[in-house]
Amino acid sequence: MNRAMSAHSVSFAYSVVDAVRDVTLDVERASFVSLIGPNGSGKTTLLRLLSGVLSARAGTVEILGGDIRRMSRREVARRVAVVPQETSVVFPFTVEEVVLMGRFPHLGPYGLESKRDIEAAREAMEATDTTEFASRRIQELSGGERQRVIIARALAQGADILLLDEPTAFLDIKHQVDVATLVKRLQRELGLTIVMAGHDLNLAAAFSDSIVLMKSGRVFAAGAPADVIRPEILTSAYGTEVLVTQLNGRTLVAAAINPIDIKPGDTK
Amino acid sequence: MKRSKRLTLVFAFLCAFALTAALTAVSLGTSRIAFTDAASALLGRSDDASVAAIVSYRVSRVALAALVGAALSLAGAVLQALLRNPLADPYILGVSGGGALGAALYITFGPAVLVALGQATSASGFSALAVAAFAGSLAASGVVLFAGRRHGRILPGTLLLVGVMVNALSGAAVLALTYLSNVAQSHSIVVWLMGNLSTLTLSRASLSLSACAVIVMSGLLWRLGARLNLMSLGDEAAAHLGVNVVRTRLVAFVLAALLTGLSVALAGPIGFVGLVVPHLTRFLVGADHRVLFPACALSGAGFLMLADTAARTMKPGVELPVGILTACIGAPVFIFILRSRRGHYFE
Numbered sequence: 001m002n003r004a005m006s007a008h009s010v011s012f013a014y015s016v017v018d019a020v021r022d023v024t025l026d027v028e029r030a031s032f033v034s035l036i037g038p039n040g041s042g043k044t045t046l047l048r049l050l051s052g053v054l055s056a057r058a059g060t061v062e063i064l065g066g067d068i069r070r071m072s073r074r075e076v077a078r079r080v081a082v083v084p085q086e087t088s089v090v091f092p093f094t095v096e097e098v099v100l101m102g103r104f105p106h107l108g109p110y111g112l113e114s115k116r117d118i119e120a121a122r123e124a125m126e127a128t129d130t131t132e133f134a135s136r137r138i139q140e141l142s143g144g145e146r147q148r149v150i151i152a153r154a155l156a157q158g159a160d161i162l163l164l165d166e167p168t169a170f171l172d173i174k175h176q177v178d179v180a181t182l183v184k185r186l187q188r189e190l191g192l193t194i195v196m197a198g199h200d201l202n203l204a205a206a207f208s209d210s211i212v213l214m215k216s217g218r219v220f221a222a223g224a225p226a227d228v229i230r231p232e233i234l235t236s237a238y239g240t241e242v243l244v245t246q247l248n249g250r251t252l253v254a255a256a257i258n259p260i261d262i263k264p265g266d267t268k
Numbered sequence: 269m270k271r272s273k274r275l276t277l278v279f280a281f282l283c284a285f286a287l288t289a290a291l292t293a294v295s296l297g298t299s300r301i302a303f304t305d306a307a308s309a310l311l312g313r314s315d316d317a318s319v320a321a322i323v324s325y326r327v328s329r330v331a332l333a334a335l336v337g338a339a340l341s342l343a344g345a346v347l348q349a350l351l352r353n354p355l356a357d358p359y360i361l362g363v364s365g366g367g368a369l370g371a372a373l374y375i376t377f378g379p380a381v382l383v384a385l386g387q388a389t390s391a392s393g394f395s396a397l398a399v400a401a402f403a404g405s406l407a408a409s410g411v412v413l414f415a416g417r418r419h420g421r422i423l424p425g426t427l428l429l430v431g432v433m434v435n436a437l438s439g440a441a442v443l444a445l446t447y448l449s450n451v452a453q454s455h456s457i458v459v460w461l462m463g464n465l466s467t468l469t470l471s472r473a474s475l476s477l478s479a480c481a482v483i484v485m486s487g488l489l490w491r492l493g494a495r496l497n498l499m500s501l502g503d504e505a506a507a508h509l510g511v512n513v514v515r516t517r518l519v520a521f522v523l524a525a526l527l528t529g530l531s532v533a534l535a536g537p538i539g540f541v542g543l544v545v546p547h548l549t550r551f552l553v554g555a556d557h558r559v560l561f562p563a564c565a566l567s568g569a570g571f572l573m574l575a576d577t578a579a580r581t582m583k584p585g586v587e588l589p590v591g592i593l594t595a596c597i598g599a600p601v602f603i604f605i606l607r608s609r610r611g612h613y614f615e
Binding site: 042066072073075076077078079080082085088090092094098101102104111113114135 | 349464498504550
């Protein structure tokens with residue numbers, strides 16, 4: 001009963017080749033699950049199946065015990081919020097307007113926000129420390145600030161489950177840590193269920209309750225960080241030598257880069 | 269709360285603008301009428317019969333300008349959001365090309381060939397030319413909507429390119445008809461292509477009918493406002509937030525095509541209004557479509573009423589095509605605002 005979402009033998013193909021093959025996955029309520037794996041391993045496709053914008057060719061996805069195919073987009077949106085890699089905004093929306101958009105699945109027939117919606121947006125902006133940007137245009141913000149605003153929008157949505165697709169992909173180290181820490185805090189303080197896809201194995205190791213490692217559309221390994229973040233497993237999954245070490249009680253992961261001997265003046 | 273105060277002010281300003289534009293348009297012309305006289309004649313309280321007659325004649329034309337200005341601005345705002353492209357205008361769906369082809373066919377081959385059309389016309393109170401243009405616009409936007417779809421989904425990029433192609437194709441056909449028809453006919457085609465707000469062939473009843481149609485469609489569009497806000501962030505983002513993207517896009521496109529088709533039928537292809545007014549209005553009220561739509565309707569109506577007044581009165585005895593004025597007023601203002609700080613949202 002304590003499952004936030006689950007996938008049973010889910011498969012999906014964009015064309016002929018399966019992008020996700022026979023994936024089974026349980027996400028505990030209020031847990032932080034990281035989805036890692038090489039490019040093209042099916043992380044994003046799996047997230048899109050979990051958010052219902054794609055429907056599985058085989059298998060079922062359940063959200064809070066209900067079959068996702070029986071829910072309308074609106075019903076799904078009240079339970080699951082998504083933070084994409086990047087959000088491009090063509091028109092001059094303000095930060096406040098973008099956060100209020102998260103209230104769409106709760107709006108009445110005329111599509112106007114009530115006091116409660118405005119209050120929810122205000123709380124979401126406070127929780128993500130974006131209140132100071134409220135009246136600025138979203139285009140004026142930096143990548144890290146913009147991503148925090150999109151997380152605020154997801155919070156305003158009032159969903160219990162937050163899916164994040166490489167939310168730190170375009171950010172520098174500090175902002176990567178800031179965004180990931182914010183997500184972790186939301187899980188702890190608000191009891192949100194987090195499923196976050198990403199390439200940063202250090203963040204995954206530090207923040208996750210469990211990690212799902214994907215390769216070629218299948219689950220390659222899954223379990224607690226200590227069981228998945230192991231050099232032999234990662235090396236085999238990514239196809240390059242991966243080192244795992246402990247430093248001051250933290251797990252550090254890095255690719256074993258062998259510097260190639262290039263003499264100055266060798267480049268063409 | 270600061271925001272709602274600002275919006276109230278902006279809307280008060282836009283209402284005043286549209287009202288002033290209407291009064292100006294009714295007062296100015298070959299014979300000038302004082303503002304106050306025009307206002308009292310509009311309210312049916314004029315003692316001067318000749319003033320009342322002039323005002324009643326001009327009112328139709330001014331109402332048509334307001335209607336077409338509002339319809340084109342709304343359609344432009346919708347298409348810019350749906351295609352996520354600030355360069356989109358109402359004619360991108362092939363509506364103007366198709367309308368021109370319909371009009372040119374009617375002018376060249378006349379009611380002799382299109383008897384059925386002539387009958388439909390007399391029943392509806394619209395001119396046969398308007399009916400032909402409307403039919404042409406609808407046919408063209410039907411083709412564009414059909415060819416811009418794949419697996420039942422509208423693809424914005426494909427749709428845009430198909431629209432450009434359909435306009436090019438209709439343009440070629442219109443050119444051929446202009447070349448092959450006699451001098452009087454080709455002159456009529458060219459005049460129609462320039463766009464024109466004359467109401468000589470438009471009955472009061474059909475004008476009121478068109479007004480009702482525009483009001484109903486604007487209302488339906490307004491109800492899509494919150495969805496269109498989300499869709500201007502992209503399809504997937506909108507779907508994640510609970511929007512039925514496929515249905516919303518289809519309904520909004522059809523409404524935009526109908527609004528544009530109606531204005532092309534009534535006034536020919538008047539350029540620039542549908543591109544510039546949504547942007548000018550966005551600078552004023554922001555991008556939220558629930559606010560943008562009513563603001564667009566007011567400013568589009570005011571803008572075209574003023575442009576038409578200028579076109580009628582600039583040179584006594586001559587009526588310039590209103591499209592010349594919309595471009596001459598719109599383009600410099602647009603560039604000026606684009607380069608100002610508030611306009612800094614294009615990259």
